[in-house]
Amino acid sequence: MQMKYKSTRGKAKEVSAAQAIVKGIAEDGGLFVPERIPAISDSEFAAMINEGYRKRAERIFAIYLTDFTSEEIADCVNKAYSVEKFGSDNAAPLHKLSDSEYILELWHGPTCAFKDMALQILPHLLTKSMKKTGVDKQVVILVATSGDTGKAALEGFSDVEGTKIMVFFPNDGVSNIQRLQMVTQKGENVNVMSVFGNFDDAQNGVKQIFGNEEFAKKIAEKGYQLSSANSINWGRLLPQIVYYISAYCDMVKMGEITFGEKVNVCVPTGNFGNILAAWYAKSMGLPIAKLICASNENNVLTDFINTGVYDRNRGFKTTISPSMDILISSNLERLLYNLSDEKSVEKYMNELKETGKYEVSDKIKEEISTLFEAGYVDDAGTKAEIKRVWEKYCYLIDTHTAVACAVNNMLADGRKTIIASTANPFKFNGSVYEAISGSCGETDEFVILDKLSAMTKNEVPTSLSELKSKSPRFNDCCKKEEMEKMVAEFLA
DSSP, rough: OOOOOOEEEEOHHHHHHHHHHHHHHHHTSSEEEESSOOOOOHHHHHHEEEEEEEEHHHHHHHHHOTTTHHHHHHHHHHHTTTHHSSSSSSOOOOOOOOOSSSEEEOOTTTSSTHHHHHHTHHHHHHHHHHHHHTTEEEEEEEOSSSHHHHHHHHHTTTTTTEEEEEEEEEETSHHHHHHHHHTTTTTEEEEEEEEEOOOHHHHHHHHHHHHHHHHHHHHHTTTTTEEEOSSHHHHHHHHHHHHHHHHHHHHHHTTTSTTTTEEEEEOOOOOSSHHHHHHHHHHHTEEEEEEEEEEESSOHHHHHHSSEEOOSSSSOOOOSSSSGGGGGOHHHHHHHHSSSSSSHHHHHHHHHHSSEEEEEOHHHHHHHHHHHHEEOHHHHHHHHHHHHHHHOOOOOOOOHHHHHHHHHHHOOSSSOOEEEBBBBBBGGHHHHHHHHHHHOOOHHHHHHHHHHHHHHHHHHHHHHHGGGGGOOOOOOOOOOGGGGHHHHHHHH
């Protein structure tokens, strides 16, 4: 049965999966969602238990990408999740921390962050989608990043035929390692620029470019078409559903749970995409009891889940978990659509744009309270959790994973929990080293990398250690009002 995709705003026509992936965002400003959420039968889940990650991914993709052949899907999956890129046949291994805590390691890809799980496959899905939809223009990928998405997108799209990619990141909102990963990126089709302001400034700037029909016409005349690699693109979100299903299957295979036993899932999230993928998995029939949303001090999602009021009118905090330093969680729109309708979503999004806040109906509040729990932790609590996990389990976690572990401890109900670990701890080495040692006293991140490695006997990933010898290619910074101009110059 063919799967079509609708806009959360309800004013754009239905499209195929390939069209949704190429467009990235609907013409009415909404996000593409599948017209229905298919259920996976117990027999299908049972079959996946003894399969590997790639085969599980093929099964899930086939459900949603009905205009792709099985051969096309297999080709995308095998190219994306190869042993060469992820170090083993299991791209997302599960580490048992305790009898109730299971760390889902999503950072074994080339950029050491969970974004690789989606952005290694998106270029393959996109290029095939372009051929299917008859796109004869170069696709221009625009990305706003709070750190990890940018590098993962650059790595995935570098020198991919028929594409160009431009990444914007907040000038003072990423770690030095994250900055170096982006500004040293190789590729003839890539461009990177920092933005004065925070992630929301960069994200809003990209959204405004997508919403400018006049700009779209101008670049179309030059042979270009805009698309997105942020999690607003369905081709980014779909691969994230896979690793929650795969993790559950691994728990059954390891003998940690019996098939059908419910588990909790705890996710550190800012833009809501990663935990939304877990919600899709639950909606498809994966036995998930509670979805635990973990935030840092930019706790707009915690407040929303606990009160039903989304209010971005608050001070923006720069934290040691920068990939979560977000006040406008774009993917929440998809959840609201599935819990209400297009008219309500449009109303909420207009209120957010005009006043910076909205309040959902009592019915939605009740549904959210049955699906989610939420909590947050500050930087001191984040460091304390890194230290606790290291000293108790001799296991090293990064600042974002620490937020999830700490919040899970706050809300633990005794149920076994899959905790999404979103980055290699060496990506945030200064904060991790300080948390374990009690002080840092060093500003050179490459010296800290070596010290952290020596202290913990963990090996520094080559992709990070080799940054020391690379020279930056991109050094420009612009105001958020100049982002469209910068894109135009890139395409000139």
